[in-house]
Amino acid sequence: MSQPPVEHRVPASRPGGFPLKSTPVPLLEIRDLSVGFETNRGLVRPVNNVSLSIYPGQTVALVGESGCGKSVTSLSILRLIPQPPGRVLGGEILLQGRDLLALSEREMRSVRGKDIAMIFQEPMTSLNPVYTIGDQIAEAVTLHQGVSQRAAYTIAEEALNDVGISDAHRRLHEYPHQMSGGMRQRVMIAMALSCKPKLLIADEPTTALDVTIQAQILELLRKLQRERGMSILLITHDLGVVAENADAVGVMYASRIVEFATVEDLFDRPQHPYTEGLFRSVPKLGTTVDRLETIPGMVPNPMHFPNGCKFHPRCARTRQCAAAVEAGNAVFPAGANIPKEVAPAKDGEGATFAVLKKCATVEPALREVQGGHWAACHVIENFDAAPVTVPRLDHRREVVPATVEGDALVT
Amino acid sequence: MSIDPTALAVEGSFAPADDRASQAPSRSLIRQAYHDTLSSVGARIGLAWLFLLLFFAVFAPFLANSHPYAAKINGKWSFPAFTFLTPSDVLLLVAVAVAATLFFWRRFTFLQSIGILSGILLIAAVPVRHWVKPPDVDVLERYRDYQAQGEIQHAIYAPIPYSPQDRLRDQPDARLRPPSRKHWAGTDTNGADVFSMLLHASRIALSIGFLATAISLVIGIIYGAVMGYFVGVTDLIAMRIIEIVDSIPTLFLLIAITAFIEKRNIYVLMAVIGAISWTGYARFIRAEFFTIRKLDYVQAAVAAGLPKRIILFRHMLANALTPILVSSTFGVASAILYESILSFLGIGLVDEASWGVLLQQARAGGAGFVWWIALFPGAAIFLTVFAYNLVGEAIRDALDPKLRKRD
Numbered sequence: 001m002s003q004p005p006v007e008h009r010v011p012a013s014r015p016g017g018f019p020l021k022s023t024p025v026p027l028l029e030i031r032d033l034s035v036g037f038e039t040n041r042g043l044v045r046p047v048n049n050v051s052l053s054i055y056p057g058q059t060v061a062l063v064g065e066s067g068c069g070k071s072v073t074s075l076s077i078l079r080l081i082p083q084p085p086g087r088v089l090g091g092e093i094l095l096q097g098r099d100l101l102a103l104s105e106r107e108m109r110s111v112r113g114k115d116i117a118m119i120f121q122e123p124m125t126s127l128n129p130v131y132t133i134g135d136q137i138a139e140a141v142t143l144h145q146g147v148s149q150r151a152a153y154t155i156a157e158e159a160l161n162d163v164g165i166s167d168a169h170r171r172l173h174e175y176p177h178q179m180s181g182g183m184r185q186r187v188m189i190a191m192a193l194s195c196k197p198k199l200l201i202a203d204e205p206t207t208a209l210d211v212t213i214q215a216q217i218l219e220l221l222r223k224l225q226r227e228r229g230m231s232i233l234l235i236t237h238d239l240g241v242v243a244e245n246a247d248a249v250g251v252m253y254a255s256r257i258v259e260f261a262t263v264e265d266l267f268d269r270p271q272h273p274y275t276e277g278l279f280r281s282v283p284k285l286g287t288t289v290d291r292l293e294t295i296p297g298m299v300p301n302p303m304h305f306p307n308g309c310k311f312h313p314r315c316a317r318t319r320q321c322a323a324a325v326e327a328g329n330a331v332f333p334a335g336a337n338i339p340k341e342v343a344p345a346k347d348g349e350g351a352t353f354a355v356l357k358k359c360a361t362v363e364p365a366l367r368e369v370q371g372g373h374w375a376a377c378h379v380i381e382n383f384d385a386a387p388v389t390v391p392r393l394d395h396r397r398e399v400v401p402a403t404v405e406g407d408a409l410v411t
Numbered sequence: 412m413s414i415d416p417t418a419l420a421v422e423g424s425f426a427p428a429d430d431r432a433s434q435a436p437s438r439s440l441i442r443q444a445y446h447d448t449l450s451s452v453g454a455r456i457g458l459a460w461l462f463l464l465l466f467f468a469v470f471a472p473f474l475a476n477s478h479p480y481a482a483k484i485n486g487k488w489s490f491p492a493f494t495f496l497t498p499s500d501v502l503l504l505v506a507v508a509v510a511a512t513l514f515f516w517r518r519f520t521f522l523q524s525i526g527i528l529s530g531i532l533l534i535a536a537v538p539v540r541h542w543v544k545p546p547d548v549d550v551l552e553r554y555r556d557y558q559a560q561g562e563i564q565h566a567i568y569a570p571i572p573y574s575p576q577d578r579l580r581d582q583p584d585a586r587l588r589p590p591s592r593k594h595w596a597g598t599d600t601n602g603a604d605v606f607s608m609l610l611h612a613s614r615i616a617l618s619i620g621f622l623a624t625a626i627s628l629v630i631g632i633i634y635g636a637v638m639g640y641f642v643g644v645t646d647l648i649a650m651r652i653i654e655i656v657d658s659i660p661t662l663f664l665l666i667a668i669t670a671f672i673e674k675r676n677i678y679v680l681m682a683v684i685g686a687i688s689w690t691g692y693a694r695f696i697r698a699e700f701f702t703i704r705k706l707d708y709v710q711a712a713v714a715a716g717l718p719k720r721i722i723l724f725r726h727m728l729a730n731a732l733t734p735i736l737v738s739s740t741f742g743v744a745s746a747i748l749y750e751s752i753l754s755f756l757g758i759g760l761v762d763e764a765s766w767g768v769l770l771q772q773a774r775a776g777g778a779g780f781v782w783w784i785a786l787f788p789g790a791a792i793f794l795t796v797f798a799y800n801l802v803g804e805a806i807r808d809a810l811d812p813k814l815r816k817r818d
Binding site (some may be wrong): 078080110112121125128129130131188191192 | 643688706707708710711712715717718721729730745
């Protein structure tokens, strides 16, 4: 697989000491992953041909609406999909060249927690209520690091200190119900990081927390990432979280990645109409609007995805193009090979309108439409000439100094 | 030194809830339930009776024994009550001593204590079996005969100076005496003291109750855990097996099995009762596991790379045990009842006086219905079963989150 030309906009070194000149080899690479669930009404495919890569020390965000497959993708990395009914239909998940999908259950156990750790959405229910948090952290530590119980408790105490829990020694002997949500999420992070994983999968780590705590937890994750140089796969639906934390972003829609780019690129020059729609539905500072724009329609049910591009029933771009075709004045971007034909489509409410026939019949692949920017939409410049590659972006954001120097932040 | 703003924030304005929580003493759910249980009057009464029973069971050889504690025979002191202790008496005393030490020392956790206790008992069992060799039980009125002949200068007797084995001696004038000052609960057709037999029988009741329940718990928990974790075909087949077992009335199954066993002793009964009454526990654990296996902390445990065995029996089981705890107290009560029923029907214990055996003798002794042999063991059975049910209900209420007082 050819390494796509990558636009490097990275500073020589990062504050926090982690050497920025990272190896050109991705830590984790997902190639063409498809996951299916066997149901009474046939096979449902919540993840289709997903490819992405994560470099050491990088934060890759997966954004998308609920049900778009981002959580299933993250779960399948750790092989946590319940089997049956779940089944990996195809693809590879390479952790430093080793295909996780080919490992035995026993080998997989040593990857879980040790190489790849995960924190979940709900801190309130992710801790076992009957054991003290010290027991729970020490359990994984003794298992993966083969240290004594006593040493494991010391490590657990350090881990709690690292995530900013004061009085860690006493907290070790407390039960989850004695802590608030933010504290529990810190404990979850401490537990995940106690074995020094190379990759942390954070599945909506702040969704269940209130806003002030959200900011603290994200800042904590950034700080720990700087200190340890681990990679983070951040699953979220919050564009603000993405803007502040991610180096590279994959936008998922209806089981596929529709756009993948550096965070700056994505926010400055979104290519896919779905991404554009997402940004338009976020309020902007300094502008006054009566109503925010929404993307019409609903996320399609995985049971019956539309043919062609899965976004076409909701897509504003294809509607405009179809209208132009009907009016006879359509001009398509250069390099986009689209016949000037239209087809009828229906949205969720049953209203009929015209879309481009190609959008309704041919599903666009994820192509590298510009250097370091992947998108899956027919109506993009040079789309049909662009190569289909695994998105690889060895990119780190330039961080705003004030947030970086958090430790010495003078307020 | 750099200051972590996140830590400051937690200590400062953002964390009043945390501080409130940390002021309360560290109290697990189990401990909370334990306190709630003890605050119920019914549970206290029940526990009081059970502890009294436990006291009777442990110290039965010292409470009811026709051997005197100490006797001076022909100028020589001897301690017959102690020489006639059996190995199991001695082991029981060792167990109680160790348990009491562990309880009051408060050095170890509950599970550690159980480990230490069973360890000491296993180690102690060898020398005890080797050295404690009581002489054969002989004529038990012997000491009174000696006394009548003036050979005993001094003798200190137990509060009830009759052994349950006294019935082995044929003594026409002692048969079927109604309750009197000499025999508090009368005597049976063999002339044995009923009260003494009652005390010794409390051992049988308690041990059958506990061990039969323990056996069925072990079977039920493993069976139910496997069903609840490996859903699908395993569950389907295992559940049908349970339904088959459940479709046969327990009592008939018990009667059928025990009727075929020639050499019935207390251990056989425990095993049979235990092997029959596990289905309820298996169903409970299965149902609990169905909900628990989908919970986040189980997912988190899998994601942490913990092996299946630890996830199943440490993380999931610990959260599924509370309903089991309640139903096992009721299980102890029903095990005691089953033993009594079997013994009453004459297919229970042989040659050992259990409460059920006594009940049977009230009718089958050849002298019609003897009320005192029926009343006292009947009352003992009733009170014990009642006590277990009181305790079980108190635990259930304490563990029920809907009933728990929020404070």
